[in-house]
Amino acid sequence: MSDRTQAFTGLTENYRAFRPGYPDQTLATLREHVRAGATADWPDPWLLLDVGSGTGISTRALRGVFGPGPRVVGVEPGQDMLDAAASETEGVEYVDARAEDIPFPDASAALVLTAQAVHWFDRPAFYAESTRLLAPGGTLAVLNNNRDLDGSAFIDDHESLLERYSPGYDRYYRKYDLVGELCAVRGLTGATEHSYPWVRELTAEQYLGMALSSSKMAAVVRELGEERARAEILATAGRHFPDGNVRVPYTTQLVMARRV
Structure with a gap:
């Protein structure tokens, strides 16, 4: 597909129904990091941006963990994704925009989050745009649910199927040093990584x-x-699961840095 922003066209029904959410512990860690950076100069209400928001799984999670106070906005260029998200707004908003060009003012956001999407972006351009958007003390956060690529025979089998029949696919396509990348971004400081292993039963x-x-x-x-x-x-x-109870091992990765 020539326009990568439309890569999920036709897939959103399954995406909305079957993609996992994120562990409560991860979301609580994110919330506390944002709160720890708050200053009296932040716009009121706080603006929380979820970039590459897809069908709104992480956008709605932000509303749930931060409560009714902040303004929560999903940023998504995929039309099918936006249409699916709009059917379950639950107190959030959505805008049609790319990660590298987000239509909000300088220093207006308390949080720029991307969940399960950063590998689709021009990452240096996204980091620069996030730095522009964040108020001093604000948080840039990257959140991923990563399958256990090396410790599970089941996941090895799943990934081998993709590598055999999905041209150009490599199971390690999301293996990059996010902490190192955020440490190199001018205007950000204190990059840290948190990992939470868990198993999803299906x-x-x-x-x-x-x-x-x-x-x-x-x-x-x-x-x-x-x-x-x-x-x-x-x-x-x-x-791997003749009893029909499929157990998918994940490690949820949360990488955060703070706007200077």
Whole structure:
């Protein structure tokens, strides 16, 4: 697809239904980091931006963990994603914009978050834009649910399916040094990383739906056809979980830095 911002066209129903949320402990750590940087000069209400917000999973999570006070805005250029998010607003807003060009004033945000999306961005441009947007003391946060690529035979099987049939796919495509990258951004300080391992339990059909929400798995479907792709995905689950109770190991990664 030539326009990467539309990569999830046709996938949003499964995305909204089957993608995981984020551990409460992770969200609480994020909230406390934002609160610790607060100053009397911050705009009132606080502005919390969720960049690459997709169907709004992380946007709604911000509203839940920060309560009703702040203004919570999802930033998303994918039209299908925006349409899906708009059907469940729950006290949040959405704007159609790219991560590298966000239509809010300088020093207006208490938080710029990107959850499960930074690998889609021009990261240096996004970091520069985030630094522009953040008020002094504000937080830039990168949040990822990462599958256990090295410690699970099931995940190895899942990733091998993608590598066989999704052209150009490499399971380590999100392996980069986020702490090092944020440390190198002028205007940010104190980059830190927090990791939270956990296991998500799914039925085989839920696992199938989650797999089919992936733009990478969409390439497998194009390569094999939908019927065979679905059969391969279910066979992967069946080999490791014959009882039908699929257990997906994750480590949730939260990397944060503060605006000077």
